[in-house]
Amino acid sequence: MSFLQACRCEPVERTPVWFMRQAGRSLPEYRALRRDGDILDAVRTPEIAVELTLQPVRRYGVDAAILFSDIVVPLVGVGVDIKVLPGRGPVLDPPFRDASDLDRLRPLEPESDLAPVLETARLLAGELDVPLIGFAGAPFTLASYLIEGGPSRNFARTKALMHAEPTLWHRLCSALADIALATLRAEVGAGAGAVQLFDSWAGSLSRPEYLRYALPYSRTILDGLRDVGVPRIHFGVGTGELLDLMAQAGADVVGIDWRVSLPDASARVGEGIALQGNLDPALCLAPPEVVEAATREVLAEAKTLPGHVFNLGHGVLPDTDPGVLQAVVDLVHEETAR
C-alpha cells in the first residue's frame, strides 16, 4: 500500500506510480473492448467498467487503480444532457446561460443516480490488491463545460459569468460542489481508498479569480471529505501560480505538471503535503532513452519531498506506446526500492 503511505507522507517501500488516463486509448485491450462505443455507455456497464479499470493495473503493475468514469458522469446522473464526443470531450447544447439553467441541476442521489458507478467500485474492491481512486470534477472545471457547451481555449463565457453574475456563479458552483462531494463520499463508501479532485482547467484563472470563484467550492468538497479519512489529491494543469491555494483548499496531495519542478512545487504547497507528478506526457512519445532520462530526473527531484506519487503531469496521450509506460513503472519501482 505504498500509494496510500506516500499520499500521507509516510515512509514507503518504494515510490508508488500510476498514470492519469492509464485506462485509455493507448492500450490495445482498451480499444478492443471499447471500440467505437459511447464512453458513457461503458461507464454505465459495470462489467465493462471493471475490466477497463483493471486493464492497466494488470498490464503495468501500477500502485493504484482509478475508477473508469468521467467527470461529467454525476451531471449526466442528475439529468444534464451532456454527450462525450470522441476526440472532442464533453459537449452540451444548449449550454447554461442564466438562472433558469440552475433548474437543470438537482441534488445528486448517488445510490440511484450513480448506481452503475458504485456497483463498479464495489466489484473492483473485491478484485483489486491496490487502492482504488475515486474522482470528481471541481466546480470551476465542471461549470466551464456547462457554460461553454464544450471544451474551451479561453473560458470567456465562464469568466464573464463569474465576474458579471457572482450570485448565479455562487449558486451554480455550490450545486456542483454538493454533487461532487456526494459523488466522492459515495465512491469511498463503495470502496475507493483515495479520491482525486480534477480542477483541470483552473490554471486559466488569475489568482484573484481562483481565490474568489474556484477555491471556496473546491474547499467545500475537500473539507467535506475530511471525516472520511482517505487521501485527497487535488490536480490541475498549468497551476504553478495557484499551488499554495490548491493545497489550502484542503488537499493531502497536490498534483502538478512539468512546468514546475518538484522542489519548487513542494515549497509552494507547504509542509506536510505530498506531491503527485510530474513527467511530461508528451515526452512519453519520445524515444525510450529520453523517457528514461526524464523519469530519472523526476525521481532525483523527488528525493527531498515528504511524499511522492509518481505520475504524469497530465493524462496519457492516446498515441503513447504502452511499452514506454511499462518501462517507466519498472524504472520507478527499481530505482526507489528501499
Place this chain on the structure above:
Amino acid sequence: MSFLQACRCEPVERTPVWFMRQAGRSLPEYRALRRDGDILDAVRTPEIAVELTLQPVRRYGVDAAILFSDIVVPLVGVGVDIKVLPGRGPVLDPPFRDASDLDRLRPLEPESDLAPVLETARLLAGELDVPLIGFAGAPFTLASYLIEGGPSRNFARTKALMHAEPTLWHRLCSALADIALATLRAEVGAGAGAVQLFDSWAGSLSRPEYLRYALPYSRTILDGLRDVGVPRIHFGVGTGELLDLMAQAGADVVGIDWRVSLPDASARVGEGIALQGNLDPALCLAPPEVVEAATREVLAEAKTLPGHVFNLGHGVLPDTDPGVLQAVVDLVHEETAR
C-alpha cells in the same frame, strides 16, 4: 511617444496602450476589407496591409501600431509551403521530420523575400504618428508549427525531436533564429521603432527545456538587435515559470498574461525591465463594468513598475466588441495622465 519611453523605463505622460491582434476580426472594417481572402495575400499586398495596420490606430487612438503580418510570413518567404487557415492557424503538410527537411529552409534575403512587408512598413512610417512594432516568431514557437504541421495542444513531436535529436534541433533553431533576426533588422530598417518576439507557446516547456532548447536561439535574435537601439519586447503565454529567463534572453520589455500579477512578474524579470500586459482578453467579452474594474486593477498593480505598456495578456478575441476596447484605451489614458 509614451510607448517607447515606457519600454525604456523612462517617465511617460500617460501609460501607453496597444492590443495584440488589434488589427483583426473584432473590427468590422477589418472584416469588410479582408472578407474571406487568404491572410497571406493581404500581407503580400502593401496597400491592404497598410490599411489593416492603420485601422485600429485610427479607431482606438492606441499608442503603437503593429505591422499587419504573421509569424510564418518569413518562412513562407524562404519557400516553406505553409498555409494559414481561418480559425485554425498555420498548417504545413508534410511537416518537418528529419535532417533532410532543413533543406526546406534557406537564409532569408529580406529585401526580396519580404519585399511587400518592408514596403508596408515604409509606407506606414510615412503615415503613422505612433511607433510601428515589427515582430517575428521565436525559434521554439516557429519550430513547433513546422514539426507538428499545425497548432498543437501538447507539442509531443516537437519535444520528442528536441530531446532525441539535439543536433538537428540546434540546426533547425539556428536557421530559424537567423531568419527571425534578419526579419526584425529589416523591419527596423524599414521604419519599425520597436520589435516584439513572439514565443507564444514557450509556456508549454519546463524550465530545463526552455533553458536548453529555446533560450539560446531567442537570445541570438534579441542580442543581435542590441546595436539597432529599438526596444525589444519578449512575449509568451503561461510563462510565469520562465519570466526571469525570458528577460535574461535580452528583452527590454517582457509581455505577461493575467496568470501572474504585474508586481510578481516585475520581481521575476528583475530591475530595469518594463512589463507589457496583462488584462485577460476573455474578460473583454464580459459586461463593460467588469472590463472597467479589471482594467483599473491592472493599472493599480502597475503603479510600482519601472515601465508599463498596457496590453492584453494574449490577442484580442474575434468576438470582442470594439466599443469595449475603446473604453479600455480611454480609461487607461484618462487614469494615467500626468
